[in-house]
Amino acid sequence: MNAIITASELASELTGETPPVLLDIRWQLSTGKAAGEPAFDGRAEYVAGHLPGAVFVDLDAELAGHAGPDHGRHPLPDLAELGAALRAAGVRADRDVVVYDGGQGWAAARAWWLLRWTGHPSVRVLDGGLAAWQGPLETGTVTPEPGTFTPAPGATGLLDADGAAALARSGLLLDARATERYRGDVEPIDRVGGHIPGAVSAPTTQNVGPEGRFRPAGELAARFKALGATGEPGQVGVYCGSGVSGAHEVLALAVAGIDAQLYVGSWSQWSADESRPVATGPDPQ
Template sequence: MTALISVTELVRDMASADPPSLLDVRWELGGPPGRPAYERGHLPGAVYVDLDTELSGPTGPGTGRHPLPDLEVFGAAMRRAGVSADRPVVVHDGGRGWAAARAWWLLRWTGHRDVRVLDGGLAAWTGPLSAGSESVPEGDFRPVADAGPLRLLDAEGAAALARDGLLLDARAAERYRGEVEPVDPVGGHIPGAVSAPTTGNLTASGTLRPTGELTERFAALGVRPGVAVGVYCGSGVSAAQEVLALAETGVDAALYAGSWSEWTADPERPVATGPEPG
């Protein structure tokens, strides 16, 4: 089953006898908090979920910028948003799919069976919006680590894939090359990783590219049968969008959630620069 839902399909499902739980996870790297924008206008019935405090845990020595959340905190946030184990969930962000894919990945990794991302996010929505906040009945979802089909990598696993499989770097190409690093203290990439910016997964309108185009893109990057695939980015957020794009092509890719910010927190870990994997 596709992990995406179109605006047309969502409108139909929202009007059905069993509408999905709607999660608004708008977030921008280095941008303002998403809640004020949510309160100005959101999909009717959607509940705001904060990526920094509810889809991520606190940072500390050796962690990345967006560690996975404590499952009690995450579970409480999901139940507050009305998420139940037997009810479909639709998540969206402002448009690029980074934050929405983070929520999708967490819910699927912890055992929810029916989660989809609104293709194109709020930017694709043409219907009415609601202001203020929403109050919904509490859900019953209880997350369990590794209960779903998605896979998680640690730093050792990422290094092994870069050496023996295929590790994709979802950040902008100039960050991969080490020419600029606006967020983390060290520029470059994990040795052996292949540059695969998430911008290459989207159409000009911000929706995910058709499956055939994505398949061709990933094949050109080295994805092929029998090769294990992993993805990382700066902090584990945008990489989830690439895991979702790979899933649309039938590829089961693992997420290195700690990503570059965790990798470079240990000065003993090697760093490569330039356009080649190294």
């Protein structure tokens, strides 16, 4: 099954006998807003208007564990707590799931990756997010029939710090952050700037067009081939700042037909450990 779905395809599926479960994952990265500027409230945005039947899922509270230097800003959630949250949102193993966010795609990709990694057989991301939807919206909250999905972590698809370092030496490790953070020119969040030695800069923003929708699969495949992806299983990994935008890059790779692993701890975990090496500048090493 495709990793993404268009708004028109979703509109058609929602009229079928077994419409997909819809999860609203609206979220924004906080980098220390100016004093007095209100924090983004995804739940409030959801209540004000969402796709009909969609249920809100909180990325920070339900799709990630507690932040800390040993684990990063968005570590893996406790599986029992994740399962309870997904079942409360109506997720079942025998029913398709479609996830969306406000349009950036990062948060929806994090939900997509987690559901895939924990064994859900059919989950897709709405390409372009809420901004691509042309149908009506509904307000308020939705209380679905409880689901039955029980997360079971997969044997592949996940990297730890040592695995990421090894892949940077023997395969292809992609850094999905902005180029200036990769080079170490600026670092607005973490202890130091730079990148994992051997990692290749591949900003996730270059995977989408001006409207926030994914570039065609052939273009993405050509992009990743030029960066060094061979298509060999187990030879491509991705990291970012904290395992959110990196999930979007894994999704882009899936659209291109390339399997990839995600280093969830990412730079927020790597850079917190002063014993780990840091490379700066435009070159991988």
